[in-house]
Structures are given as structure tokens and as C-alpha cells.
Amino acid sequence: MDLLKQKILIVDDEKGLRLGTKRLLEKEGFDVVTAENGTEGIALGTSTEFDAAIIDMKMPDFDGILVLKEIIKKYPNTVCFIATAYASYDTAIEATRVGAFSYIPKPFSPDELLLQISKGLEKRELNLQKERWQKEREERLLEVAFEKTRLNTIINSISDGVLVINKNGEAVLYNPSALKFLALKNIKIEEYIIDKLPEKLAEQVKQFLNSSEYLKRSLTVQLQMKADNELFVEATTSPVPAPDGSLAGVAIVIKNITELKKIEFLKSQFVSMVSHELKAPIAAVYGFLKLISDKSMNLSPDKQNEFINRSIVRLDSLLKMVNDLLDISRMEMKTTQREIKELNILDIIKNIMDLFQLEIKKRNLNVNIKSSEINPLFKGDQDEITRLFTNFVSNGIKYNKQNGSLVINIEKNDDYLVTEIKDSGIGMRPLEKDKLFHEFYRVKNEFTKDISGTGLGLSIVKRIIDSYAGKIEVESEFGTGTTFRVFLPVVDNALKENKVTLNNIQSV
Amino acid sequence: MISVDKKILLVDDDLDLLDQNKILLESKGFKVVTAEGSKKGWEVFKLELPDAAILDLIMEEHDSGFILAHKIKKDEHGKKIPVFILTSATYITGFKFGASTEEEKEWINCDGILNKPIVIDDLVNKLEIFFSDHITK
Numbered sequence: 001m002d003l004l005k006q007k008i009l010i011v012d013d014e015k016g017l018r019l020g021t022k023r024l025l026e027k028e029g030f031d032v033v034t035a036e037n038g039t040e041g042i043a044l045g046t047s048t049e050f051d052a053a054i055i056d057m058k059m060p061d062f063d064g065i066l067v068l069k070e071i072i073k074k075y076p077n078t079v080c081f082i083a084t085a086y087a088s089y090d091t092a093i094e095a096t097r098v099g100a101f102s103y104i105p106k107p108f109s110p111d112e113l114l115l116q117i118s119k120g121l122e123k124r125e126l127n128l129q130k131e132r133w134q135k136e137r138e139e140r141l142l143e144v145a146f147e148k149t150r151l152n153t154i155i156n157s158i159s160d161g162v163l164v165i166n167k168n169g170e171a172v173l174y175n176p177s178a179l180k181f182l183a184l185k186n187i188k189i190e191e192y193i194i195d196k197l198p199e200k201l202a203e204q205v206k207q208f209l210n211s212s213e214y215l216k217r218s219l220t221v222q223l224q225m226k227a228d229n230e231l232f233v234e235a236t237t238s239p240v241p242a243p244d245g246s247l248a249g250v251a252i253v254i255k256n257i258t259e260l261k262k263i264e265f266l267k268s269q270f271v272s273m274v275s276h277e278l279k280a281p282i283a284a285v286y287g288f289l290k291l292i293s294d295k296s297m298n299l300s301p302d303k304q305n306e307f308i309n310r311s312i313v314r315l316d317s318l319l320k321m322v323n324d325l326l327d328i329s330r331m332e333m334k335t336t337q338r339e340i341k342e343l344n345i346l347d348i349i350k351n352i353m354d355l356f357q358l359e360i361k362k363r364n365l366n367v368n369i370k371s372s373e374i375n376p377l378f379k380g381d382q383d384e385i386t387r388l389f390t391n392f393v394s395n396g397i398k399y400n401k402q403n404g405s406l407v408i409n410i411e412k413n414d415d416y417l418v419t420e421i422k423d424s425g426i427g428m429r430p431l432e433k434d435k436l437f438h439e440f441y442r443v444k445n446e447f448t449k450d451i452s453g454t455g456l457g458l459s460i461v462k463r464i465i466d467s468y469a470g471k472i473e474v475e476s477e478f479g480t481g482t483t484f485r486v487f488l489p490v491v492d493n494a495l496k497e498n499k500v501t502l503n504n505i506q507s508v
Numbered sequence: 509m510i511s512v513d514k515k516i517l518l519v520d521d522d523l524d525l526l527d528q529n530k531i532l533l534e535s536k537g538f539k540v541v542t543a544e545g546s547k548k549g550w551e552v553f554k555l556e557l558p559d560a561a562i563l564d565l566i567m568e569e570h571d572s573g574f575i576l577a578h579k580i581k582k583d584e585h586g587k588k589i590p591v592f593i594l595t596s597a598t599y600i601t602g603f604k605f606g607a608s609t610e611e612e613k614e615w616i617n618c619d620g621i622l623n624k625p626i627v628i629d630d631l632v633n634k635l636e637i638f639f640s641d642h643i644t645k
Contacts, residue, residue, distance in 0.1 A: 283522075283596070283625055287529075290528075296535070297535055310524055
């Protein structure tokens with residue numbers, strides 16, 4: 001069988017007609033198969049797909065209509081003709097009703113037959129084309145649907161809010177984050193949305209939609225969505241172009257910036273606190289100078305001297321505070337140059353103690369330094385670690401009682417080198433303890449009023465310890481004393497060494 | 509001079525400023541009693557029953573002055589005397605508040621906000637206006 005040739009099936013019990021037609025059609029270039037009764041016709045017509053079939057209406061075994069039905073049940077695109085010698089209006093209707101392309105009255109002339117067949121095949125070609133297109137279209141749709149689902153899944157899983165609005169101001173696309181960040185209950189696709197947006201954002205969107213020309217830039221607005229700094233978002237609106245270059249709508253991306261805002265708030269709070277702390281000593285010195293310079297005050301030379309000395313004390317503490325602030329700022333900006341090397345904590349503490357000999361004698365303190373290790377080693381920057389322990393020793397002396405004690409105990413466990421600094425000082429109340437590491441916090445009571453300090457020492461200490469991934473514990477009882485425990489990690493010193501060196505290069 | 513027998517209570521947690529303002533007021537003929545901090549301030553107020561009180565705003569807490577002013581204004585004697593809050597907070601926080609309208613006096617509960625540093629002549633002026641008003645009434 002030639003695959004390129006169109007195939008025609010002839011089902012007829014009349015041998016002469018069957019063969020005559022076969023010859024005629026073969027001459028015309030068709031591939032022709034014949035069947036001499038209905039049974040054979042059904043068998044052939046349903047086993048392979050023929051382009052066309054000419055079926056005799058009256059056969060001894062089966063009716064031609066039945067054969068036709070069977071064939072098109074299997075191959076609906078096979079063009080079937082009913083050939084009949086008893087042409088009547090009814091037969092014609094019956095044949096086409098069950099699916100015949102047309103009927104051919106017998107006897108037929110070759111031209112008539114060929115004309116009919118060519119028409120039928122044309123129709124079949126159209127049908128096949130239609131089917132192909134339909135199939136293609138369905139596949140396309142399926143693909144689009146899949147793409148759409150995939151896109152939706154991606155957009156829905158983005159943590160930023162996404163909202164797309166068309167040029168009529170109707171919502172086209174959105175994700176759950178957008179609803180959450182814009183405090184929208186539920187929106188419908190193609191619903192007019194602009195009225196529901198926060199005012200500032202609505203205005204921003206309108207700028208794009210109402211503009212006579214296509215705006216190429218994006219606009220950003222920050223919105224407070226909940227009171228008390230609980231939800232701050234930043235919405236960026238960008239134009240979406242249509243294929244012809246005009247504006248199709250806008251895409252809005254909504255970011256949660258609550259944490260950033262919180263940091264911003266803390267920073268400005270810090271600045272205002274710093275200003276207040278810096279202003280106090282300046283005001284005090286200014287006041288003293290004014291009094292001294294005011295002749296009408298008639299200050300005695302002793303009084304004048306006292307005021308000068310008190311001014312010096314205030315300026316001295318101001319200087320210390322500025323230095324501490326600079327240190328904090330350096331730590332925050334991570335511009336401190338660290339020189340990491342193996343340090344002997346015991347040596348460092350002993351050196352610090354030497355510097356405080358005078359104060360220790362003044363208070364007649366009993367100092368005791370113990371260590372479970374002969375060489376308690378820690379890898380760190382000498383200046384920082386010295387600063388860290390100086391602060392604790394200084395506090396332990398400053399806030400101690402006359403004839404009190406200061407005990408320092410160094411121990412090493414699996415994870416940490418633990419240094420305990422225990423004083424018999426004035427101690428703290430629980431509320432005071434909680435605020436201990438806050439900038440500028442100083443415990444204020446009858447015992448502390450004559451003790452000077454910037455209120456930044458422990459805040460700096462905390463930063464140093466944090467930067468070495470260590471931790472700190474405080475135990476205190478008001479009137480009895482305070483114990484600080486400093487935990488410096490020693491476990492993966494080998495691992496950490498690499499990291500620290502790396503950090504060092506980047507001048508952490 | 510009206511100031512002669514008037515007793516002023518000064519409350520501030522900065523000892524230096526407390527001393528300075530004391531000297532300034534004394535130079536104008538006032539008697540001055542001082543207290544370091546708001547807790548002490550209340551005790552001295554009850555003990556001395558001053559003719560006026562000048563309270564620093566930021567002491568132990570950021571609003572210690574307001575709270576003490578409120579307490580004094582609720583007191584039988586405190587109702588009759590002028591209470592001033594001393595602060596530079598408006599400058600630092602950028603938050604403007606005053607006690608010029610009745611509404612502000614209601615919730616801040618004081619007779620005036622004084623900016624730091626004290627300009628002594630202004631303060632004396634304010635006090636004298638208050639005292640003379642009181643006498644004519």
C-alpha cells in the first residue's frame with residue numbers, strides 16, 4: 001500500500017460494479033480496497049483508516065447504513081458515501097443523518113463519482129485541519145495554564161507583597177503578602193482597587209494612571225500600617241508597558257521595613273540620649289563660669305576655686321564620655337583594628353590590679369585572684385580584652401565598701417574560659433540589674449551619688465563580649481555585692497582562628 | 509522687694525546645677541531650699557512648704573519633673589504656689605511643649621516651662637508677677 005496515496009474502501013456485493021469502480025479510482029491514483037459484503041466491509045473499514053468509503057445500501061448480510069455507522073464510529077473522519085439504486089428522498093436523509101457525506105445514486109457516471117469523491121475528500125481535509133488546530137489550541141491552553149499556575153505559585157510565595165493594577169485601576173494580580181501589608185481583607189480580580197489602598201499609595205498609583213505620557217521611573221512611599229511602629233511598609237510602584245508602548249498598568253512591590261524603622265528609631269533615641277548626656281556637663285561648666293565671671297556675685301576666692309575644680313571634674317567626665325562614645329561608634333562601624341593573638345587572662349588581670357593599687361589601698365580591699373589553669377589562654381585583641389576586665393575591676397573597686405573584698409576566679413570548662421569577678425559592694429536591685437547594659441544607665445541611689453562614671457562602661461563591655469561570641473551573667477543582691485561572670489569561648493579555637501584572621505583582614 | 513521672705517524649692521539631680529541656681533536665686537534675695545532628686549524633692553516640699561518650686565524635668569526618669577509637679581499641685585499647700593519645670597528637652601527632642609494654654613496647664617500641671625540654662629532675671633520676673641498677682645487677689 002502506498003502511504004502517500006489516498007485510500008478508498010468499496011463495499012459492494014455486486015462484483016462488476018465493485019471491480020469497475022476500483023479500476024476507475026485506481027486510474028485516478030487512489031489506493032483502492034474492496035469488500036464484497038457488509039461483514040468484510042466493517043472488518044476492513046474499522047481496522048485501518050480510509051480516506052473515503054463507498055458503501056452499497058443493500059447487501060445480503062448487512063444494511064449499508066449499519067456498515068457506515070460502524071466505520072465512522074471508529075474513524076469519524078472517513079468520508080462515507082452510500083451508493084444506492086433505490087434513490088429516494090428518505091434514503092438520502094437517513095444516510096446523511098447517520099453521518100454519510102452524501103449518497104450516490106446507482107448507476108453513476110465516472111465523472112459524477114469522481115466529483116463526489118473529490119468534494120468529500122476536500123471536506124475530510126478541512127475536518128482533519130480543524131482537528132489539528134483544535135488539538136494544538138488545547139495543548140497551548142494547557143501550557144499557558146501551567147505557566148500561569150507556576151507564576152502564581154512563585155508570586156504567592158514571595159515574602160514581599162505584589163499587586164498589579166491595570167490602567168482602569170482594577171486589580172489584576174496580587175499575592176497574600178500584599179493583602180497583609182496593605183491591610184486589605186479580600187480583593188477580587190478585576191475589582192476597582194484604588195479606593196481601598198492607603199491614601200499615599202493611591203495617590204502614587206494615580207500619578208501613573210492619570211498621566212498623559214508614559215512615566216518611566218518608579219515611585220516609592222513609606223507607610224505606617226499599624227500604630228506603635230508595629231508595621232511599616234515601603235511600596236514601590238513601577239509602570240508596566242503594553243506591547244504598543246503605552247501604559248498597561250502598574251506593578252506595586254510592598255516591602256516590610258518594620259525592623260529597619262525600629263533600628264532607625266533606636267538610633268535617633270540614642271542620639272537624643274547622647275545629646276542630653278553631653279549637654280549636662282557643658283551646662284554645669286557654663287553655669288560655673290558665668291557665676292565666676294559675674295562680679296555682682298561677690299564669690300569668695302575659695303568658692304571660685306571650688307567651682308573651677310568642679311568644672312574640671314565635669315569636663316574630665318565629659319572627655320571620658322566622648323572617648324567611650326567614639327569607641328562604641330568604632331565598634332558599631334566595625335572599623336576597630338584587631339590584632340588577634342594568644343593572651344594570658346591571668347597576666348592581664350594582674351596587670352590591671354597593679355594600676356588600681358592606690359584605690360584598693362584607699363578602700364582597704366581584700367583582693368584575691370585564683371585560676372584553675374596556670375596559663376588561662378584566650379585568643380583576642382589585647383587592648384579589647386584589657387579594656388573588658390579593667391571595666392569589671394574598676395567597677396568592683398568603685399562600687400565596693402570600705403574594707404570589702406574583691407575575688408577574681410578563672411576557670412576553664414569545655415566551652416568557655418569563665419572569669420568570675422565578685423565584689424562585696426553595694427549591689428543592685430532586680431530592676432536596676434535589668435537596665436545595667438543600657439547606654440548611659442547608672443544606678444542612682446544614696447551610695448552611688450559620689451561615684452563618677454559615664455554610664456557607657458558596661459555597654460562597651462557587652463559589645464566586646466558579643467563580638468567574641470561570648471556571654472555574660474550577673475548576680476547581685478542589694479547591699480551585699482555583685483558577681484559578674486564573663487564567658488569567653490575556647491572550643492573551636494582552631495576553627496575560629498581562621499575566621500578571626502579573615503575578619504581581621506577586612507579590619508573588623 | 510517682694511522676694512525677700514519668699515522661699516523657693518529647687519529640685520535637680522545635677523548637684524552642680526543645683527548649687528549654681530541656688531546661688532543665683534539667693535543673689536536676688538530669695539531663700540532657697542534644695543533637693544537632689546524627685547523623692548527627696550517631695551520630702552523637702554512637705555517639710556518646708558515653699559512659696560514656689562522649680563523642678564528639673566529629667567531626673568531619675570525622663571518625666572520625673574512632671575510627676576513631682578503633679579503631686580505638688582494636688583497637695584493642699586502646693587495648689588497655692590507656682591511650680592516651674594526646668595528643661596532643655598524641647599531643644600533635644602524637638603518636641604515642643606509649653607504650659608501657656610489652660611489645656612496644657614491642665615495636663616502638664618505647672619505654671620511654666622523654663623529653658624536651661626536659667627536666665628535669672630526672667631525667672632525673677634516670672635516669680636514676682638506670680639507673687640504680686642497673688643497678693644492683689
